Amino acid sequence: MTVLVIAEHDNASLKGATLNTVTAAARLGGDIALLVVGAGAGAAAEAAAKVAGVSKVLVADSAAFADQSAENVAAQILAVVGASAGSITHVLAPATTFGKNVLPRVAALLDVAQISEIVAIESADTFVRPIYAGNALATVKSADAVKVITVRTTAFEAAGEGGSAAVEQLSAVADSGLSKLLGRELTKSARPELGAAKIIVSGGRGMGSGENYHAVLEPLADKLGAALGASRAAVDAGYVPNDYQVGQTGKIVAPQLYLAVGISGAIQHLAGMKDSKVIVAINKDPEAPIFQVADYGLVADLFEAVPQLAAAV
Amino acid sequence: MKILVPVKRVVDYNVKVRVKSDGTGVDIANVKMSMNPFDEIAVEEAVRLKEAGVATEVVAVSCGVGACQETLRTAMAIGADRGILVETDAELQPLAVAKLLKALCDKEQPQVVICGKQAIDDDANQTGQMLSALMGWPQATFASKVAVSAGKATVTREIDGGLETLEIALPAVVTTDLRLNEPRYATLPNIMKAKKKPLETVKPADLGVDVAPRLTTLKVVEPPKRSAGVMVADVAQLVEKLKNEAKVL
Numbered sequence: 001m002t003v004l005v006i007a008e009h010d011n012a013s014l015k016g017a018t019l020n021t022v023t024a025a026a027r028l029g030g031d032i033a034l035l036v037v038g039a040g041a042g043a044a045a046e047a048a049a050k051v052a053g054v055s056k057v058l059v060a061d062s063a064a065f066a067d068q069s070a071e072n073v074a075a076q077i078l079a080v081v082g083a084s085a086g087s088i089t090h091v092l093a094p095a096t097t098f099g100k101n102v103l104p105r106v107a108a109l110l111d112v113a114q115i116s117e118i119v120a121i122e123s124a125d126t127f128v129r130p131i132y133a134g135n136a137l138a139t140v141k142s143a144d145a146v147k148v149i150t151v152r153t154t155a156f157e158a159a160g161e162g163g164s165a166a167v168e169q170l171s172a173v174a175d176s177g178l179s180k181l182l183g184r185e186l187t188k189s190a191r192p193e194l195g196a197a198k199i200i201v202s203g204g205r206g207m208g209s210g211e212n213y214h215a216v217l218e219p220l221a222d223k224l225g226a227a228l229g230a231s232r233a234a235v236d237a238g239y240v241p242n243d244y245q246v247g248q249t250g251k252i253v254a255p256q257l258y259l260a261v262g263i264s265g266a267i268q269h270l271a272g273m274k275d276s277k278v279i280v281a282i283n284k285d286p287e288a289p290i291f292q293v294a295d296y297g298l299v300a301d302l303f304e305a306v307p308q309l310a311a312a313v
Numbered sequence: 314m315k316i317l318v319p320v321k322r323v324v325d326y327n328v329k330v331r332v333k334s335d336g337t338g339v340d341i342a343n344v345k346m347s348m349n350p351f352d353e354i355a356v357e358e359a360v361r362l363k364e365a366g367v368a369t370e371v372v373a374v375s376c377g378v379g380a381c382q383e384t385l386r387t388a389m390a391i392g393a394d395r396g397i398l399v400e401t402d403a404e405l406q407p408l409a410v411a412k413l414l415k416a417l418c419d420k421e422q423p424q425v426v427i428c429g430k431q432a433i434d435d436d437a438n439q440t441g442q443m444l445s446a447l448m449g450w451p452q453a454t455f456a457s458k459v460a461v462s463a464g465k466a467t468v469t470r471e472i473d474g475g476l477e478t479l480e481i482a483l484p485a486v487v488t489t490d491l492r493l494n495e496p497r498y499a500t501l502p503n504i505m506k507a508k509k510k511p512l513e514t515v516k517p518a519d520l521g522v523d524v525a526p527r528l529t530t531l532k533v534v535e536p537p538k539r540s541a542g543v544m545v546a547d548v549a550q551l552v553e554k555l556k557n558e559a560k561v562l
């Protein structure tokens with residue numbers, strides 16, 4: 001039995017989400033093969049070989065994978081599963097926009113169900129996943145020969161280093177030619193990634209404007225070494241880019257400390273942060289639902305409280 | 314150019330669902346049902362493409378129980394031209410829905426299928442990608458901007474690191490993210506008009522699709538509750554608690 005983990009990477013290094021996915025794979029038992037599909041991905045493959053618990057690194061390196069298109073990456077995964085003659089029983093990828101984009105194609109072409117965003121593993125065929133914005137947890141059992149799974153990264157620790165897996169080069173599938181990347185506009189930030197941050201300072205509609213968001217929250221985030229997040233309302237209003245959104249349909253986070261500032265606490269927002277270790281809410285409305293999940297609540301005007309907090313920490 | 318838009322009937326996003334005490338699922342009896350919000354965005358986008366003269370027809374499709382007719386009428390009130398209901402009382406999982414949609418695409422030959430990126434009940438985020446794979450078409454998921462012209466679409470996608478823009482050949486599947494548009498409110502005259510638009514009903518068997526579920530739900534439980542916190546009087550007390558009690562600073 002082999003668990004195939006799809007690495008998320010940028011050719012130079014592995015994304016942190018890959019390490020959480022390897023931990024989920026280890027819970028299943030069996031060998032772990034880490035598949036790196038990339039273009040000039042030698043460095044990522046080397047990093048993959050060092051991940052603890054990985055028995056084998058498979059590399060498919062081709063210009064066809066430069067865009068990381070779902071069509072080409074999925075085709076490569078299918079080729080690997082096909083070539084394994086039944087020994088691959090599970091295919092896992094992180095439930096990031098990368099994994100969510102690619103993996104359902106793999107499942108459909110294998111004619112199997114995908115099990116999305118698992119948070120626990122009961123056995124090789126039984127998994128727990130949140131539904132209804134995390135208001136319920138479903139335990140589901142798969143009857144398919146190959147289990148295709150995306151993993152909620154906050155539910156599994158990151159795998160450590162110390163492995164020394166063999167690296168095997170594969171022949172790459174042909175370019176489907178269906179899709180072409182015209183450009184990327186990536187948010188540049190010196191701050192930690194939302195998914196990996198120990199502390200997150202998150203702002204909502206209460207910030208009032210993009211200028212306020214930055215002027216008020218950045219000094220606090222700088223002091224705490226925190227990542228910045230936001231509610232949907234703050235993103236929709238254009239205060240911050242889309243990749244700041246925390247919630248059911250944005251990013252799922254579980255830091256040591258989550259500070260919700262001017263956020264009311266809609267179920268869709270709570271879905272993305274309620275597994276944080278400690279939650280602090282600052283809101284001027286004592287009835288705001290965010291206080292029902294907050295460990296520490298402060299009813300105050302954020303424009304006074306946040307600068308005070310930045311000065312005090 | 315024809316656009317197909319799948320729409321799902323789900324528990325309204327404002328409802329906080331309750332888990333049934335016997336652990337078999339969530340209680341959806343007497344709960345307000347609505348169109349999945351991402352599908353509303355999909356219908357709106359398709360209708361805008363029609364209004365812009367890019368599309369000639371917008372066909373809404375729903376798979377599920379008879380009451381999904383209401384969801385189709387809502388789509389038609391926004392501006393879809395006709396509806397197709399694939400009627401079944403069986404539990405439908407994303408792979409089955411993708412297969413039903415494939416059968417309809419084979420028949421209807423749309424150039425673009427616009428799906429919501431995820432349904433807010435099962436939160437699966439699969440159907441559009443699965444349909445695209447089964448058709449052998451390109452996909453552009455999590456779209457925040459769509460432009461369609463002569464045989465191709467240019468789509469800006471919301472990804473974890475920011476945005477990326479793809480050019481894909483048509484036919485193709487696009488899935489919507491929140492920023493793509495703000496759906497209009499259906500006006501009363503349009504709601505009335507929608508009642509007269511054609512609505513065809515077919516069964517999965519008519520389409521030759523086996524919809525048997527591949528996943529069995531063994532149980533559904535409530536997530537662990539967070540224990541109630543405390544209110545602090547001021548910033549000084551908050552800092553003190555975070556340092557000495559929670560020990561996170």
Ligand SMILES: Cc1cc2nc3c(=O)[nH]c(=O)nc-3n(C[C@H](O)[C@H](O)[C@H](O)COP(=O)(O)OP(=O)(O)OC[C@H]3O[C@@H](n4cnc5c(N)ncnc54)[C@H](O)[C@@H]3O)c2cc1C
Nearest residue numbers: 204205206231232233247248249250262264268269284302
């Ligand atoms: C399909 C769908 C998906 C969604 N996905 C997400 C998601 O992933 N993430 C998400 O966050 N939302 C999501 N939402 C939106 C969600 O329902 C809420 O609308 C949103 O979270 C509200 O954002 P908010 O709390 O910033 O704004 P509001 O609800 O408007 O709250 C603003 C808060 O700021 C407080 N405030 C105002 N001024 C001050 C001040 N000076 N000092 C202190 N407090 C102040 C107010 O008291 C209020 O509580 C989704 C909705 C739908 C329909």
